[in-house]
Amino acid sequence: KKYGSDLESKPEFVKLFELLRRTILYGESNSLLLVGPPGSGKTFMVEKVLDELYNTKETLQLFSLVRLNGLIHTDDKIALKTIIKQLILENEIEDCSNKSFAENLNLILECFKNKNSKSIIFILDEFELFCSHHNQTLLYNLFDVAQSPIFVLGITSNNSVVELLEKRVKSRFSHRRITLFPSIENRLKDLLLPESLSKENLDDIQEWNNHVSDILEDTNLQKSFKLFADLTNNHNEIGNILLQFISQIQNNNKWPNATNLIDLLNHHYNEDSQVNILTGFSILEICLLIAMKHHCEIYDDQPFNFKMIYTRYLKFCNSSIGVQVEPQRVAMKAFQHIVQLECIVPITGQIQYEHQMFKLTVTFDQISTAIKKCTDLPTNISQWAISSIV
Template sequence: MSKRKSKETSSVNGECISQVQRILRERFCHQCPNGKLFGVQLQYKHLLELLKRTTIHGESNSALIIGPRGSGKTMLLNHVLKELMEAKQVRENLMQVHLNGLLQTNDKIALKEITRQLQMENVVGDKVFGSFAENLAFLLEALKKGDRDSSCPVLFILDEFDLFVHHKNQTLLYNLFDISQSAQTPVTVIGLTCRQDILELLEKRVKSRFSHRQIYLMNSFDFKQYLRIFKEQLYLPAEFLYKPFTQKWNKNVQSLSEDRTVQDVLQNHFHCSKDLRSLHMLLMLALSSITVSHPFMTGSDLLEASKSCRMDSKANIVHGLSVLEICLIIAMKHLNDVYEGEPFNFQMVYNGEMKVSTLKSINITLLLLK
């Protein structure tokens, strides 16, 4: 009977640990709209009001969300969209187009992606357009249901906005901002960028059509707030299935935040970067040490995770290689310098290694003779 109970306990513990890891990994890895926002309540209110004017009242707008990487620009936008989508009117009418400067490298690719996301491939068909503006205007015209008030509002989200600036003549940006200023179709353009000098990169004709609304996220919290973020990121939700474990886990997190060793680790991390993604990486590495036999996070776990974060990535690649493998890499480096990037085969690498070995043996012999 006792064996049966112990088996049941171990299976519950295993299931419990896997659920904890799933919840926390989802929180750390994804810009989850169910997570909490830290210190950006004013920006949240500003962006929400801006998008409400488009989705509910049919106004067109444009704005830029500016902040360093990891400051929560995408998370802020996801939270606002989540709240907007709770309204039936918005959920049924709002059309979203997500573009990324790393993927849509020119206006032609961007236009194809806009057509695909608006599901207008059949409408466009084999039509030939005289210009980019004509093509985009046709797509937006096709979304109209009648008058302006009953037209589908369209939200354009441009991630890595600064890369769109480098497109030829900034045609995409010009046309999007131009449409957002017109009173034909309710369109809002939201750009996300880490460049604070972004307005200086815009051409005059593009800048004149931009509304100059800018929302800044600057990671302005202090260490006390950072410590609170650390706790809130690790806390399990009250609705977690295993209630006794939840209480023990959250109590352990509280004691961790009061531990001097943990505070030193977090303070070093805080002074290196206030980027919340770097904090998530630290917590992710510490979370990987959680097992059935080691169910609670400790200060030593965070210390080891911090060391892993600070390791040189290139040194990690070489670490653990044999002497022969290191010699081959050295020979390849020498050959790469000689042939200036031209391809070479294994025989050439071997010959290069033999030359290195011969030179080393000659140098050792000369030292011994001296």
Template sequence: MGKRKLKEENFTSGECISKVQQILRERFCHPSPSAKLFGMELQYKHLSELLKRTAVYGESNSALIIGPRGSGKTLLIHHTLKKLMEVKQVRDNILQVHLNGLLQTNDKIALKEITRQLNLENVVGDKVFGSFSENLAFLLEALKTGDRAHSCPVLFILEEFDLFVHHKNQTLLYNLFDVSQSAQTPIAVIGLTCRLDVLELLEKRVKSRFSHRQIYLMNSFDFKKYTNICKEQLSLPSEFPEKTFAQKWNKNVQSLFEDQTIQDVLQNQYHYSKDLRSLYLLLMLALRSVTISHPFISSSDILEASKLCRVDSKANIVHGLSVLEFCLIIAMKHLTDIYEGEPFNFQMIYNEYQKFVQRKAHTVYSFEKPVVMKAFEHLQQLELIKPVEGLSACAQKEYMLMKLLLDNNQIMDAVQVYPNCPTDVKQWATSSLN
């Protein structure tokens, strides 16, 4: 007891804040497989039973986990596997293969990765087979230790499942589902995707071999649950080295969420996106304000973080434009309003700019046409304008039809915060073009 107290006394403020930052950032950026599942209890039970039947009883299965990005698909599969691997009968009796559609872009690469993860390079050697199915059949045959009852079950986890659909003839999916339907090596194929229409993308022969089990994750928790998740994620664990600081921190977190201002911020965030990844980004941005001189998160930190989360990236680009480029954007705004969204070309924009310069010659410096063209091209490079496809492919660049990728609200917001914006330019932006 005395040693623990001495240790806590030696735990300086700087170390304390560093530890807080480390624990919470790790929690927000890399959710642990042992982390609590929020609102996924039924899905966990379903998936756990499915995988257990493969690992323990040698029953082949296939299923899809479907949900929007940030809904916890990967966390669910990792959490389920962690819990299953704590059971000795499962741990000693199953092999895992993790594939990702972003990395394994064709069946040849996927087969190579399957071989590597199953440690069968020495078995394959320099052997050459005719087709993908023969290769896969040989690999699975190599895992057998006798009859089907003694074959080693294999779990295939396919992240970004919808990308595997675009492989030539869907050969990988066909063979995996075919094996899961036949009395060969027991395997479980679990696909993770954010596309609700993924089954419509499957070929008829592939779809016929899929079990049609689908597990949906839709972030269905209410606002009260959402607030509780936020509190839990921001609270320090009981094993935090400095007990007194942890108590103060957790008490501050509790009082923070009783503040009506914070309730409003969370309400807006909840209606904007129930995605927990977006919530963690908000908390991460608030956490960066915590320092030795400011050791607890305040309501102003969360308000500031909320503004940063909602920041408009295109509007930010406009803030960094030159006055000439900004004038061209205003000219485009007026032309878009007059012609009700019809495309424009450089010559039209240049003419409008020249009219403005002539009216305000005493305050606005006139630029030569090549300089204005350079500014116009820079706006295209920044993707604030884009060519209209098909309509002006062969036209000279002065007459190439373009569309503005900013709306009026974004432009008017930029006008208000544009640094050192000439008064005449501001007035031009807010006036109607006659």
């Protein structure tokens, strides 16, 4: 399976499945945004969730699906016609031109309710493009519907798409969100394991794919690759490394091995240089870094913003004796310095700095190693770094 056979056990999959299930079985209206860059598996996960719903006895035939795409449904009239067609209501609803969008949508839902006892799942692909519709009428009315069991699922690559919503639309949105990150491991396999587009060289391609599959099973390579994946999510970097890797192929068919790839990964990211940067941090910066580490441990590497980290820092200070609390403006400067050193990187667009979401680019091991090297660090801070999460 392209995104791993354990997809059904991932918390993102479980969350989406359970929300949809509750809409189908208990009539709960809800909305959610599925956000992630291209290649992160958004569409794949949605289709797997739908397959699971179709193959589950208790939800089978209890919901109808409406798919809209911002690239195709460029205005609300086109979207309305598609909704009628996909809900098979052409005979019940003939002329929509004399009514407002809200009246038409209510009429559609009422007719559908009289005809079926099903829930409706609306999937809005390229969700950000619907934000450019006049007055965002479609989004406003879909989010505003409460009397019918519907689920509105927006799929987008735009991390800051919520900022595009008008105030009246935003207030009706549930603000539920699932963020997916592309797997560099999957990207690695996609780049190294070619699929033959013709019948030529099938044996050579199969031999190479078998060789690469054996390499990827190497335990030491998996450890090095995990470190690399913890440090960056940049697909251009892994592409450059793999280009160097395949350039080592020689004419006599002597192919590069796992050790060659490990050397390239280790050379690209020198762990010691990152640790040296961290050991130069001020006490406040180290405290913020520990708070980031604890946040990532609690929330399974989910992104964070300054307010989340400062709140966690305050909680530690208030529970510790002799720790001076730095004001928010001072902590903000320390946070910005950590950003400048690229120990954390932003993953959202240009919004208010304290709300902008970030991701760690240093590993937990690097943070722990750096703290051990800081011999003048107060004991309670050192203990906080290794103690149970607060």
